[in-house]
Amino acid sequence: MDSLTGLKVFRAVVESDSFAAAAVKLGLSRAAVTKHVNRLESRLLVRLLERTTRSLRLTEPGSRYYEQCAQILEQLEEAEREVTQSRANPTGTLRVNAPHSFASAHIAPFIAEFLQLHPELKLDISLTDRVVDLIEEGHDLAIRIAADLPPSSLVARPLAPCRLVVCGAPSYFERHPEPHTPDELAQHSCLIYTASQRPTEWTFVCPKNERHVVRVSGRLSTNSGDMLPAAVLGGAGLMAMPTYLVGAELRTGRLRAVLIEYRMQELTVFALYPSRKFLPLKVKAFVDFLAGKYGAEPYWDDWLRSQPTATANACAPASVSLELSG
Numbered sequence: 001m002d003s004l005t006g007l008k009v010f011r012a013v014v015e016s017d018s019f020a021a022a023a024v025k026l027g028l029s030r031a032a033v034t035k036h037v038n039r040l041e042s043r044l045l046v047r048l049l050e051r052t053t054r055s056l057r058l059t060e061p062g063s064r065y066y067e068q069c070a071q072i073l074e075q076l077e078e079a080e081r082e083v084t085q086s087r088a089n090p091t092g093t094l095r096v097n098a099p100h101s102f103a104s105a106h107i108a109p110f111i112a113e114f115l116q117l118h119p120e121l122k123l124d125i126s127l128t129d130r131v132v133d134l135i136e137e138g139h140d141l142a143i144r145i146a147a148d149l150p151p152s153s154l155v156a157r158p159l160a161p162c163r164l165v166v167c168g169a170p171s172y173f174e175r176h177p178e179p180h181t182p183d184e185l186a187q188h189s190c191l192i193y194t195a196s197q198r199p200t201e202w203t204f205v206c207p208k209n210e211r212h213v214v215r216v217s218g219r220l221s222t223n224s225g226d227m228l229p230a231a232v233l234g235g236a237g238l239m240a241m242p243t244y245l246v247g248a249e250l251r252t253g254r255l256r257a258v259l260i261e262y263r264m265q266e267l268t269v270f271a272l273y274p275s276r277k278f279l280p281l282k283v284k285a286f287v288d289f290l291a292g293k294y295g296a297e298p299y300w301d302d303w304l305r306s307q308p309t310a311t312a313n314a315c316a317p318a319s320v321s322l323e324l325s326g
Contacts, residue, residue, distance in 0.1 A: 003043075005036060006071060010048065011069055026092075046065075047059050053093075090280075091121060094282045095139045096123065096286065098143035100127045100225065102145060102269070104243060110289070110290075126139070142271075143270070145242070145267050149270060154273065155273050157271065158270055160269040160291075160298045161267070161269070162243070162244060163245070163263070164264040165250070166185070167238065167246060168255065169256070172237065178256075179258055182214045182259060183214060184188055185302075193228060196224040208323070218238075220236050225245070229245050233249065240264060242267065244298070251302055251303040
């Protein structure tokens with residue numbers, strides 16, 4: 001017989017003004033109700049109730065104790081109601097961590113719609129391209145883009161593919177011939193993303209899993225994933241870009257994709273969160289919402305439908321050494 005049950009029984013006896021009525025209310029026997037109250041009094045070393053065969057009355061200590069018990073139990077029941085309600089409707093604040101460029105382009109435009117769907121929910125979104133510790137830094141979930149994720153206790157749910165494509169601006173191709181094989185990239189000015197593990201190596205893998213590495217060079221190097229699209233659009237050179245960054249420009253012709261027959265490996269947009277067990281509804285709601293917006297063929301890859309597929313002699317999707325985190 002735990003203390004909390006004893007408090008509930010004591011409150012029911014006082015409010016029912018009867019041991020028998022409290023027993024009916026709680027679905028217990030009268031003997032069990034009497035035992036709970038007796039044990040409570042024995043633990044406190046004070047009489048809480050004066051009872052006779054015809055009447056029941058709180059003692060002075062019992063009256064003070066009842067006021068405190070009623071308040072505590074009411075707060076506890078309110079907390080349980082809030083938790084139960086949060087399982088039915090997302091409530092509270094959802095703390096999300098995401099890469100700068102992806103969140104700005106493909107999360108921010110949908111925030112108003114998501115908040116309208118869940119009026120009792122608030123969003124707290126922090127943007128960074130570094131790997132964060134969800135538990136340590138207090139995030140409910142993180143959006144990450146990678147080919148593979150290191151072993152972890154976190155759940156990694158794929159939200160969308162993230163394809164890489166070599167592209168350049170029409171103004172660049174007015175001055176330079178279009179490359180037709182990966183090896184010809186060595187003759188071009190390529191933009192170098194220094195935050196990747198091997199920034200000057202672009203790797204293609206052919207049908208028999210043979211790795212084909214092209215060493216690239218150029219006059220612009222940067223660790224900013226946000227600067228690269230603007231530089232490519234300005235005609236500064238060629239770059240292997242994630243299509244979520246340049247899909248609109250490829251669709252409108254402001255950028256031109258090359259070496260489509262030599263597709264690089266798909267990265268994946270992941271949602272990371274601590275556990276599937278007792279997953280907060282606010283996390284599930286947001287992850288499901290984004291998955292519904294993206295899917296296996298995300299809208300930023302609409303331009304690909306008009307492009308040729310890889311040929312039998314071309315390098316097929318497998319592994320690429322270039323990684324853009326955001």
